Amino acid sequence: MTDKVCRVVATIMGVPAGGVNEDSSPASLPAWDSLRHMKLILAIEEAFGLQLADDEIVSMTNVRSIVALLERKREVRA
Amino acid sequence: MSAGFPSLVEIEDLLAAADTAATEPLRLAVLREVTVEPIDAYLRYLANRDGMNGSVAFGGFGALVQEAVGDAGAALSGDLDAVLVFAPLIAISKALSSNFAALDAQGLQDEVERLKNLFESVAAGIRRQSGAMILWHGLEPPLYPSLGILDAQKRDGQAATVADLNAALRATLQAVPGAYFVDTAACLARVGGSRFYDTRYWHLARAPYTPVALAEIAAEDFKFVRALKGKAKKCLVLDCDNTLWGGIVGEEGMGGIMLGKDYPGSAYLEFQQEVVSLFHRGVMIALCSKNNEEDVWEVFDRHPDMALRRTHVAASRINWRDKATNVRELAEELNIGLDSIVLADDSEFETGLVRDQLPEVEVLNLPRGRPVGYRNELASCGFFDLVTMTTEDRARGAMYGAESARRHARAQAPDLENYYRSLEMTLEIGYADELSIPRVAQLTQKTNQFNLTTRRYGEGEIAGLVRSPQHDVLWVRAGDKLGDLGIVGACILEYGNGTVSIDTFLLSCRALGRGIEQAFLSEILQISRARDARSVQGEYIRTAKNAQVDRFFVENGFSERGEAHGPDRHVFERRLDALPLREHGHFAHVASPLGVMTARGM
Numbered sequence: 001m002t003d004k005v006c007r008v009v010a011t012i013m014g015v016p017a018g019g020v021n022e023d024s025s026p027a028s029l030p031a032w033d034s035l036r037h038m039k040l041i042l043a044i045e046e047a048f049g050l051q052l053a054d055d056e057i058v059s060m061t062n063v064r065s066i067v068a069l070l071e072r073k074r075e076v077r078a
Numbered sequence: 079m080s081a082g083f084p085s086l087v088e089i090e091d092l093l094a095a096a097d098t099a100a101t102e103p104l105r106l107a108v109l110r111e112v113t114v115e116p117i118d119a120y121l122r123y124l125a126n127r128d129g130m131n132g133s134v135a136f137g138g139f140g141a142l143v144q145e146a147v148g149d150a151g152a153a154l155s156g157d158l159d160a161v162l163v164f165a166p167l168i169a170i171s172k173a174l175s176s177n178f179a180a181l182d183a184q185g186l187q188d189e190v191e192r193l194k195n196l197f198e199s200v201a202a203g204i205r206r207q208s209g210a211m212i213l214w215h216g217l218e219p220p221l222y223p224s225l226g227i228l229d230a231q232k233r234d235g236q237a238a239t240v241a242d243l244n245a246a247l248r249a250t251l252q253a254v255p256g257a258y259f260v261d262t263a264a265c266l267a268r269v270g271g272s273r274f275y276d277t278r279y280w281h282l283a284r285a286p287y288t289p290v291a292l293a294e295i296a297a298e299d300f301k302f303v304r305a306l307k308g309k310a311k312k313c314l315v316l317d318c319d320n321t322l323w324g325g326i327v328g329e330e331g332m333g334g335i336m337l338g339k340d341y342p343g344s345a346y347l348e349f350q351q352e353v354v355s356l357f358h359r360g361v362m363i364a365l366c367s368k369n370n371e372e373d374v375w376e377v378f379d380r381h382p383d384m385a386l387r388r389t390h391v392a393a394s395r396i397n398w399r400d401k402a403t404n405v406r407e408l409a410e411e412l413n414i415g416l417d418s419i420v421l422a423d424d425s426e427f428e429t430g431l432v433r434d435q436l437p438e439v440e441v442l443n444l445p446r447g448r449p450v451g452y453r454n455e456l457a458s459c460g461f462f463d464l465v466t467m468t469t470e471d472r473a474r475g476a477m478y479g480a481e482s483a484r485r486h487a488r489a490q491a492p493d494l495e496n497y498y499r500s501l502e503m504t505l506e507i508g509y510a511d512e513l514s515i516p517r518v519a520q521l522t523q524k525t526n527q528f529n530l531t532t533r534r535y536g537e538g539e540i541a542g543l544v545r546s547p548q549h550d551v552l553w554v555r556a557g558d559k560l561g562d563l564g565i566v567g568a569c570i571l572e573y574g575n576g577t578v579s580i581d582t583f584l585l586s587c588r589a590l591g592r593g594i595e596q597a598f599l600s601e602i603l604q605i606s607r608a609r610d611a612r613s614v615q616g617e618y619i620r621t622a623k624n625a626q627v628d629r630f631f632v633e634n635g636f637s638e639r640g641e642a643h644g645p646d647r648h649v650f651e652r653r654l655d656a657l658p659l660r661e662h663g664h665f666a667h668v669a670s671p672l673g674v675m676t677a678r679g680m
Contacts, residue, residue: 011090035115038283039086042116046085046289054278 002067008047009063012040025062044070083293086116089123098131104303107153108162109137109145109204111169113285120296128300128309139284140169143196146203158210160303163200166262166286167217167240170196178224178236186234193243197250205254209539211306211465212257213299216244219263221271255515256538258302258465265294301463308523308534311440311461312414313392314356315405317423318367318374321444321452322350322386327373338383345449350385352456357390360471361462362412365394366404366421401428402435413587415526415623420461466516466537470564477588480561487560498592498664501558505594507601507670510551510568515540518553518568521584526623528595529584530616530630533570548573549581550605554598556589563589569602578606579615597663599634601670607654608672614654620646 006020013020013031026032032040041057048070052060060066084092104125108114118134125132137145137153142165144150154161168175173189181189204212223229223236230237244259251257266274269290279285287295304310319326323346324336336343337350357363363386367374374396378388393411395404401421409416416438423429424446433441440461445451464471484501491497510518519537526532535543543549554567566589570582580602585595606614616631618624628648632638636650643649662668662675669675 008087011087011094014090034283035113038113038279038285039116039119042289043086047087052278054282057278057282 001071002063004047005044005063005067005070008043009040009066012036012043020063022064022067023062082297083120083123086119086289089119093119093122093126096126098126101126101129101131102307104130104132104307105156105158106132106134106160106162107137107158107208107210108134108164109142109153109200110162110164111140111142112164112166113139113279113283114164114287114292116285116289117287117292117296120293121299124296124300124303128304128307130307142200146200146207149203149207154204154207158208159306160211160213160299161204161208162299163204163212163214165200165215167220167243168280168286169284174236174239175220176224178239183234186239190239190243190246194246194250197247201250201254201257205257205538209256209536209542211302211536211538212251212254213260213302214247214251214257215260215262215295216247217262218266218274221275254538255541256519256536260295260298260302262295262298265291265298269294297460301460302465304460305463305465306523306534306536308526308532309417310464310524311361311420312418312524313362313364313408313412313420314353314462315364315366315408315419315421316353317421317425317428318365318369318377318396320424320446320449321367321422322346323377323381324449327377328369332373332377332381335377335381337381342449343383345452347383347385349449349452349456352453354385354390356456356462358472359462359467360464360474362392362414362474363390364392364408364412365396366401366408367396368398368401369396371396400431402432405432405436405439413527413590418526420459422456464520466520468517468520468564470517470566473562473564477561477563484558484560495664499666501560501592502666503556503558503592503664504667505597505665505669506555506557507598507668508553508555509671510540510544510553514553514565515544517565518551521565521568521586522582525584525586526621527587528590528627529582529621529624530580530627531582531619532621532624533582535570535582543570550609552602552605554585554594556592556594567594567598569598571602571606573609573611576610576612577615578609578611578613580617583616593664595630596634597665597668601660601668601672603652603654603657604660604672605670607657612654614652616650616652618648618650620648 002022007017009024010017010020013029013036015029015031041052045051050073056069060069106121115136121134122132135153145153171189171193173181201212217240219240220236225235229235232238248259251259273288274291275286276288316322324342325334327335337346353363378384393408395408405419405421409419416436420440420442421429421432422442422444424444426443429441429443432439442455442459444455487500488497491500515537519535519540522533522535540551544551550571552569553565555565556563567585568582569580572579572581603614616636618628618631620628631650636652639649639651660672660675662677666677
């Protein structure tokens with residue numbers, strides 16, 4: 001899960017795949033501005049086949065929180 | 079994701095891996111009152127699919143008026159192909175979008191007036207700064223009008239007001255050359271309201287549209303871009319059995335095939351009607367099928383429910399050879415490039431073969447056994463879309479009829495010169511004006527083979543050249559006793575320092591082989607000399623398709639200038655001091671700005 005999220009983040013932010021880890025955030029990646037954040041959420045929704053709520057979107061502030069949220073949603077569905 | 083589109087991540091990966099260095103650039107600018115940034119991926123993806131290297135520059139958020147009217151548009155600077163305008167009602171009028179029910183009659187009228195002025199000043203402001211094609215996304219109708227069911231009863235309800243504003247926007251854009259109305263409401267209808275809008279991102283980032291909506295809009299925009307860039311298709315090649323009708327005529331006989339008012343024959347009939355619509359839009363229709371030829375023509379001539387008739391068909395290959403060979407022959411017979419052709423066929427074997435052997439040909443794979451989907455498959459493809467419909471387009475079908483009469487006359491005539499004279503050909507040459515600008519722009523966009531420089535121009539750019547004192551834009555119109563061919567060629571001249579440069583010289587493939595190019599060029603040389611030019615410079619830029627004109631200037635008294643311009647660009651020159659007298663050649667009648675010449679005794 002973490003790897004897949006990191007890959008999506010790297011592609012959307014336009015950085016090498018190795019340049020993203022669990023701690024990556026708008027503070028550590030200069031390309032991660034609010035517009036890229038929107039594009040990232042849309043790409044994650046496509047990649048994982050789900051829809052996030054508005055309050056979930058604003059809570060996704062780094063890779064770790066994105067992974068945690070996606071795992072929580074997966075458990076709820078399972 | 080939207081039909082035919084990969085996901086955002088797949089698009090970025092695909093574009094990162096694509097070798098775009100050598101491909102033609104496509105520069106787009108987006109002026110907008112809302113956030114639409116994710117459309118960038120879809121636009122670049124579609125550019126790549128059409129063999130172009132797309133780049134998209136965004137104007138400031140909510141800065142449409144400042145950038146267009148205040149000439150503060152950094153996004154509008156530089157050489158652009160198209161400017162996309164996104165100004166949805168929710169962003170340009172709170173009064174009409176969110177407070178409609180509170181408006182009185184005067185307030186409504188004032189607000190409508192303000193928006194009409196905004197449309198006009200923004201469209202004019204963009205055109206003042208750039209000659210690029212303008213694609214303005216029309217207003218979407220409200221999903222839930224603020225007056226509820228009452229709204230639909232009122233002539234000045236919210237939905238009716240949006241329709242009025244769209245009509246005004248359409249009229250505004252029509253008055254600006256090269257500006258077009260994009261039907262966002264049709265995109266909305268195809269996608270559906272609940273999938274078109276993203277209420278989360280509207281509130282989080284003023285981004286109203288979902289990725290599905292943006293993909294649909296980008297696909298709609300690209301119908302215009304393809305037309306501008308000369309990528310629109312010219313000919314639809316059709317299979318017969320299980321494409322035009324259900325069943326196999328060679329086995330079931332004419333009475334056994336499915337075609338008519340009842341299911342499933344009704345689905346084939348609807349498909350045929352869509353084909354006939356394309357014919358009336360100027361698309362050439364050809365047949366390529368594995369049948370006994372007489373079986374097919376018997377259906378065309380005698381089946382009572384055929385919508386497609388023999389007169390719609392410009393050429394055919396009905397035989398048992400492979401379809402790649404047949405399609406190649408059709409391209410030669412119709413004098414068009416393979417990349418101007420779309421093949422529609424229900425057989426995956428045939429479409430696969432053509433795709434493999436002739437990758438330039440576009441293929442429309444009809445879902446075999448599901449003819450109810452055929453019509454939309456063809457109607458939604460957008461391959462044939464043009465931004466203008468000229469008189470020439472409307473009459474093309476009849477022109478092809480006259481063409482076969484000409485072929486017949488040619489077979490009868492003892493030699494070519496006699497044949498030319500027997501046709502009583504006429505030529506008219508004139509300066510481009512409001513009426514002819516759309517056709518001239520269209521010719522620069524569509525002509526590939528007899529085109530010396532292949533420079534593509536939008537209507538806005540041609541209008542700019544017409545106004546420029548350093549340029550002349552000329553057209554040539556041809557006709558004969560069998561019919562009018564319409565405007566078939568164009569030339570753009572640039573004057574400076576006693577010389578004239580031929581920026582563009584082209585002739586439609588329909589008009590080749592009758593000496594029009596020599597006559598047109600020789601009148602142009604006379605016109606140049608009349609404007610005190612001492613010499614004319616011609617340019618030939620080689621493309622994959624215009625090899626037939628590489629010796630055109632040399633054959634017409636020009637000599638190549640020695641300097642190096644790279645392998646694909648050649649510059650030629652001809653002095654104008656020893657120009658022969660004007661003559662009409664084998665034409666019965668030649669009219670140009672220099673006067674009328676007529677064959678003796680006519």
